[in-house]
Amino acid sequence: MKIVLITGANRSIGLEITKQLSKKGLFIYLGARDLEKGNEAVQQLNKEGFENIKAIEIDVTKPVSIEAARKTVETEQGKLDILINNAGISGEFPQSASSASITAIQHVFDTNFFGVISVTQAFLELLKKSEAPRISNITSGLGSLTLHSDPSWKYYDFKATSYVxxxxxxxxxxITLAHELKDLPFKVNAIDPGYTATDFNHHNGPGTVESAATFIIKHTVTANDAPTGMFYSNDIEDETEVSPW
Known part of the structure; x- marks a missing residue:
């Protein structure tokens, strides 16, 4: 049975990924900053018939929390097959480039960037024990420099400094991690679930959590000959789904 860790999984897209992977027969560690909320989510999932799910406390901004989670996975499973770095925050608005405080920007980076690095580095040795390790960093089309430079792009005017x-x-x-691990069986990709209506954005956006989770899983649970170091977007309307960096 493949072992999965999903950060920020007690609600929205992370919760839906958990549901869909449970149906596929994988064992999921449902990561949550608040273990009580994580356990509540698991209890509800169990009532709905979902199995092989365990809540695990992990705050991606706190090294002690990350290390405790790593030790739990190591002790109970001895390996990790899939890491989905899903936890993220938008930060407070407005986010003007000329006036956003360094403190506000750092707060967003602590979760969206440094948190991902911290979790990935902590679990890398456990992932190396998998026959087919996968790391999916949940990103956004708003992180595309190419699209942000195109005035015809539909989200061109959304220039939120901290989040973008x-x-x-x-x-x-x-990109750098995928290159470093390219000679190993790792697949490391950035995946944009698209503009999805969730708690994260006050339920704005045309996409559903079901579609977002399906898309993330499609580019996470992949074959051995699948690409690595790619940027996939659920907002790209063609067969490649590859987003410009």
Whole structure:
């Protein structure tokens, strides 16, 4: 049975990914900053018939929390097959490039960028024990420098400094990590679930959590000959689904 860790999984897209992977017969660690909320989510999932799910406390901004989660997975499973770095925050608005405080920007980066690096590095040795390790960094099309430079892009005017730059940095980290691990069986990709209506954005956006989760899983649970170091977007309307960096 494949072992999965999903950060920020007690609600929205992370919760839906958990449901869909449970149906596929995988064992999922449902990561949550608040273990009580994580356990509540698991209890509800169990009532709905979902199995092989365990809540695990993990705050991606706190090294002690990350290390405790790593030790739990190591002790109970001895390996990790799939890491989905889903936890993220948008930060407070407005986010003007000329006036956003360094503190506000750092707060978003702590979760969206440094948190991903911290979790990935902590679990890397457990992932190396998998026959087919996968790391999916959940990003946004808003992290595309190419699209942000195109006035015809439908989201061109959304220039939220903290969020946009954190996702662009995350995309860059994905490229460097994928390159470092290219000679191993890892697949490391950045995946944009698209503009999805969730608690994260006050339920704005045309996409559903079901579609978002399906798309993320499609580019996570992949074959051995699948690409690595890619940027996939659920907002790209063609067969490649590859987004410009």
């Amino acid at each position: 730059t954190s996702k662009a940095a995350l995309n860059a980290f994905t």
